[in-house]
Amino acid sequence: MNRLTAMFLALATVANVQADTNMELELEALAKDVVAILHKQDQMSIRFGKFNADGDIPTNFGPELQRILAAKFVASKIEVNKNALIEIQGNYSAATVDPDEPSLKQMYTRVVARLVDTKTRVALASLGRAIHGNDALREAFPITVDLTPNGDRQTRNDQIRKGIEKPNAFIQGTQVRSSKESPFAVEILVVDDPKALDPADGAPITIKDELPFVKITKGQSYKVKIHNNADFDAAIQLRIDGLDQYVFSDQEFRKPDGQPKFEHFIIRKKSSYVISGWFRSLKKLDAFTVDDYAKSAAAELKASQEEIGTISVAFHAAWNTPEELNSESGKDARDPNATRRGATIDTNLIQTKKFVGVCRNQVTVRYTTK
16 A cells, blocks of 8 residues: 555544453552552562563563553552662463362463562562453464454353464465455565565565464564455554554653553555554654664563564454444453664554454464574
């Protein structure tokens, strides 16, 4: 798609009444427990160590976990400081049994945080939270999967679980799909100059352990080309290394609590669009550039490092009326390489309001420089 038609694409305001908030709520509770311990230790600052994933599927959700926790700490008057006496570190995993709810038969995300004295390296506390919800699970463990839009929570959880335990993707040229029949696809365009014209072809895709990978050399930039061949507009959520594309939004595009104003990007039906970088404003983006971790977007947010990066696109239907939204609703309604911010790119986007349904498809491509 050329730059002229880009002005007709739109950003979606938060009209998704089906948003899964379990991740935010559980991490807020975890942060409160941590703050209580810090107060007992007469400490008003904390620093971040690594939050690593357990399990076989490569993922990089640590930066997002730390971003959420950091916001909760700041709201509680706790400073995030690399020189703090107490460090928070931990791990997250896809768990199948919750000891507090043994009758629940759904996979969920378990986060375990440890507080460590940075001088003695003695562990002060270990705190765990069970984060139930399908949105939280697929975001923490991004896989390529088809989801039944009107399915109940168990059905959709089973689909995500299958995608985690037995990953699969359909490759068509340089496009990655969840299946041959899926109307949604993702391509990764690799460029040396982020301001250059979009290349005609995407980067070659290789399969490793049933997961699609693309190679991007350090210093190169990439763009995410998203295809929507469905008969309806799609609201997409793009995450890079676990971080939402709007995480670096300029102040005027943030809510009063500091969170980004936008969550979705609209791709018109039967069309494709190239997202070239981190959203800053309706006129500016910062390029997706692969670099050493110290220069990366994750490091900028004081987040931990993983060896493999992830580029994940979630597809939702975008409707014009609440009636259209209600027609699709199911019973799941409440449910060391890194990318840095590169050169600023001019863009031209339009804000709009859409009614966004549940996630019905997700495509994830992992990248490495090796």
